[in-house]
Every structure is written in structure tokens, then in C-alpha cells.
Amino acid sequence: MTLQRDTILHIGFDDTDSLQGSCTTHLAVIIIEEIDRQVTFLDYPRLIRNNPNIPWKTRGNGAIGFTIKIAEEKVNQVIVTIKRSIENYYQPDENTNPGLVVVKGNIPEIIKEFSKRALIEVLSIEESKEIATSHCFDHYFIGNGRGLIGGLAAIGNILNPRNEDFTYEIITYRSSDLFGTKRRLDKESVYEMDKKLAPEVFNNIDEETNKVLICPAGPDPVFYGIRGEEAEKMLEALSIVKTLEPLDAYCIFRTNQGTDQHFKYADERIENYRVFKGDIEITSKPRILLGGHVILQGIIEENKKLVDIAAFEPSKNFKQKISKLLPGDKIIAYGGVKYNQEHETHTIQLEKCEIIFISDHYYETSPLCPKCNKRMTSAGLNKGHKCKKCGFKDSNIPKVKIKIVREIQRELLIPPAQAQRHLVKPHRRYGLKKKESVKFVENWWKKYLNE
Numbered sequence: 001m002t003l004q005r006d007t008i009l010h011i012g013f014d015d016t017d018s019l020q021g022s023c024t025t026h027l028a029v030i031i032i033e034e035i036d037r038q039v040t041f042l043d044y045p046r047l048i049r050n051n052p053n054i055p056w057k058t059r060g061n062g063a064i065g066f067t068i069k070i071a072e073e074k075v076n077q078v079i080v081t082i083k084r085s086i087e088n089y090y091q092p093d094e095n096t097n098p099g100l101v102v103v104k105g106n107i108p109e110i111i112k113e114f115s116k117r118a119l120i121e122v123l124s125i126e127e128s129k130e131i132a133t134s135h136c137f138d139h140y141f142i143g144n145g146r147g148l149i150g151g152l153a154a155i156g157n158i159l160n161p162r163n164e165d166f167t168y169e170i171i172t173y174r175s176s177d178l179f180g181t182k183r184r185l186d187k188e189s190v191y192e193m194d195k196k197l198a199p200e201v202f203n204n205i206d207e208e209t210n211k212v213l214i215c216p217a218g219p220d221p222v223f224y225g226i227r228g229e230e231a232e233k234m235l236e237a238l239s240i241v242k243t244l245e246p247l248d249a250y251c252i253f254r255t256n257q258g259t260d261q262h263f264k265y266a267d268e269r270i271e272n273y274r275v276f277k278g279d280i281e282i283t284s285k286p287r288i289l290l291g292g293h294v295i296l297q298g299i300i301e302e303n304k305k306l307v308d309i310a311a312f313e314p315s316k317n318f319k320q321k322i323s324k325l326l327p328g329d330k331i332i333a334y335g336g337v338k339y340n341q342e343h344e345t346h347t348i349q350l351e352k353c354e355i356i357f358i359s360d361h362y363y364e365t366s367p368l369c370p371k372c373n374k375r376m377t378s379a380g381l382n383k384g385h386k387c388k389k390c391g392f393k394d395s396n397i398p399k400v401k402i403k404i405v406r407e408i409q410r411e412l413l414i415p416p417a418q419a420q421r422h423l424v425k426p427h428r429r430y431g432l433k434k435k436e437s438v439k440f441v442e443n444w445w446k447k448y449l450n451e
């Protein structure tokens with residue numbers, strides 16, 4: 001009898017998607033199908049969203065991580081299988097630079113640190129190559145290797161329930177012969193599902209427009225994705241939502257979507273494309289730009305730097321409330337930093353905003369008549385005031401200051417679901433009980449055998 005030795009592999013990959021309608025989670029399901037009989041998954045595949053402000057990333061900067069148990073002698077064969085799947089799936093494109101990283105055994109601290117930075121910074125391909133070369137069992141890339149960054153980040157960000165919040169997403173996939181055709185979805189079933197499972201599911205429907213948000217647009221292989229708190233609920237959602245075409249597969253991912261994980265590690269540093277979190281005192285009145293964006297100026301309390309703060313048009317109510325801020329008000333700003341070369345200014349593009357202090361503002365007006373209590377009018381420059389009703393005049397009576405009624409209150413503002421970034425924690429998730437563990441359901445993925 002030979003003793004079969006098992007080992008743990010952590011596998012991360014990224015940047016296999018392209019604008020032509022392929023998707024990294026879809027590749028994940030293809031790989032799971034290939035290797036499932038040879039390995040044991042110890043966790044759901046993780047869909048890790050990284051810094052959303054990276055301009056050269058498509059589709060919300062998502063990478064995939066697997067944690068599997070595998071017999072030692074099968075390790076090389078499984079890695080070869082995964083590389084081949086990436087090569088087959090990949091569509092050559094200068095903006096698509098797939099990367100695969102494999103760690104055997106414990107995850108090195110340097111990779112955990114790297115994954116935290118990937119949430120908030122712009123990381124270099126060179127650094128990821130160095131780490132992959134010296135700390136990983138294997139790595140592989142096509143093109144410039146940019147995908148190694150997300151691959152490492154997906155391995156290091158293990159979403160341990162002890163110290164990180166996490167959510168699930170069940171993603172369903174279309175049959176390949178239907179790619180590019182209109183998705184046939186029974187929208188009523190989505191409203192029904194959301195009503196039944198709330199608050200255990202989120203961002204299915206836009207709060208302001210009532211629009212169903214679960215389907216991507218265009219040629220994407222994804223039919224729909226539903227986000228929520230527990231895997232069992234994801235399966236329940238799957239059973240309620242009706243599609244009018246046969247699905248090809250589904251898979252439940254464990255994710256950092258809807259958790260604010262990037263803000264957990266963010267700070268007040270102002271660098272292009274970095275994630276920002278910090279207290280700001282407003283120093284200007286709002287300006288409304290062409291197209292409806294709202295811009296304010298403010299000073300960062302911690303480092304006294306002046307910045308622009310922007311709320312963009314699709315965020316409707318959010319943007320409207322931001323446009324009511326005035327000098328002296330204080331906010332905690334959460335967003336991405338963008339450098340404007342032409343004006344040499346930095347702008348924080350808000351993803352959420354907490355109003356923490358509302359300053360007093362006054363306007364000056366004529367006093368009330370001391371005789372008849374009617375509002376007086378100015379008698380001319382430096383001539384005091386007169387009363388039109390009773391004729392009373394006083395050349396010394398001063399103007400009075402009246403406090404402006406502010407149309408905002410101290411509150412946390414979050415854009416509606418359709419204008420939200422993947423990582424942003426929506427209102428519905430506030431106040432939910434913290435998850436203590438990862439419950440692994442048996443049917444976490446499935447390939448349908450459509451004939």
C-alpha cells in the first residue's frame with residue numbers, strides 16, 4: 001500500500017477577460033469543471049475585487065482565487081490543465097494580460113500584505129513578478145504579466161471570517177450558442193426573489209429607478225449574478241428567479257463585494273488612482289458642472305491638503321445631497337483619487353460620504369419694524385431702514401442675521417445600487433450580524449447537461 005500524500009494549493013488568476021465579452025469568473029467555472037474530480041475544494045472560489053480606480057482594468061477589477069486539497073503527485077498535472085484552460089480561453093488583445101500564480105502550503109506574509117495593498121494602491125507588474133518568482137510554487141503569464149497582480153491578490157486575500165467581512169455571489173452562465181443574444185429573463189421573478197430574501201440578498205434592484213440590475217449588458221457569458229449573505233440563500237434565489245432560456249452552469253463565489261474592504265485599509269494619502277478615506281472640511285460652495293456632476297473643494301483635516309471632491313451624475317439623490325454642502329461642513333469622504341494634469345489638482349471621486357458636521361450659515365436682511373412688526377426696507381445706502389406700512393424711519397437700525405435652514409442632516413450617504421462600485425457596502429448590509437464561519441454547501445456549482 002502506498003501512502004497518498006495530500007497538499008494544499010492556493011491558485012490565483014486574473015486579467016483573462018477582455019472587452020469582447022469573456023469573463024474571469026466564466027473561466028473559473030471552466031477550470032472547476034476540468035479539475036473538480038481530481039481535487040477537493042476547501043473554499044468556494046473567491047471573487048476578489050481590487051482597487052476600482054485602476055483605469056486600465058475592465059469590469060471592476062475582479063480576480064479569482066482557489067484553495068484546494070490535492071494529491072501530491074497530481075499537482076503538476078492540474079497546473080498544466082489550468083494553464084491550458086487559460087490559453088484556450090484567452091482572446092489575444094493588448095489590454096488582456098492573463099496571469100496565474102500557485103502557492104503550495106502556507107500563504108507567505110508578503111503575499112497577504114500585497115493583497116491588502118492591491119485593494120487601495122496601484123501595484124507594479126515588476127513587483128508582482130518578483131514575489132511570484134521568489135515566493136510562489138509556480139507562476140505563468142501571457143503578455144505583460146499584469147494578471148499576476150490580481151492573481152497574487154486573490155491568493156493573499158483569503159477573507160477569513162475572523163477578521164474580514166465577506167459576501168456571496170451566485171453567477172449563472174449562458175449556453176455559448178446564445179452569447180450576444182438578448183437575455184430572456186422573467187423580471188417579475190427577480191422582484192419576487194428580492195422581496196422574499198431581503199435583507200439576505202442585495203443590489204438586485206435599483207432603489208431609485210426600480211430597475212432590475214442582476215444582468216450584465218452585451219455579449220458577456222454571464223446570464224445574471226445575485227449577491228447575498230449565505231450560500232443557501234443563493235441557491236434559494238436561483239430557484240426563484242426564472243430565465244426563459246436554458247442555463248449552461250452556475251457557481252457560487254465567496255467575495256469581498258459589498259463589504260467596503262478597500263476602505264478598511266485606505267487612508268488620507270493623495271496619490272493618483274489611490275483609494276481615499278478621510279475627514280474633510282468643505283471650503284467652497286458646490287459647483288454643478290455640465291453633465292450634472294457636482295464639484296466642491298475641501299481641506300483634508302489630517303494633512304491639510306486641498307482637494308476637489310466630486311459626485312457624479314448617475315448617483316442622483318446622493319449627488320443632490322452633496323450639492324447642499326457648504327463651507328465649514330465636515331464629511332468623511334470615501335472614494336478614489338484622480339490627478340488632473342491640466343489643472344494640477346487632485347479630485348476625490350466619491351463612492352460614499354458621511355456628513356459629520358453641519359455648519360451654521362446666515363443671511364442678512366432688513367430688521368422688523370419696532371412699531372408694527374412688519375419687515376422694513378432699506379432706505380438707501382447708509383440711510384438705515386424705513387417701514388412701508390406705518391412710515392417709521394430709523395437711520396441707525398442695523399440689518400439682522402437670520403440662520404439658514406440647512407437641507408441636509410448628519411448621515412451616511414451611499415449612491416443607489418446602479419451607481420455603486422462592487423466593493424461598496426450598501427445600506428441593506430448595515431446592521432447585519434457578522435458571519436462567524438464559511439458554510440460550504442454541497443451544490444455550490446453545477447454544469448447543466450443541455451443537449
Ligand SMILES: [Zn+2]
Nearest residue numbers: 369372387390
Ligand atoms: Zn411699521
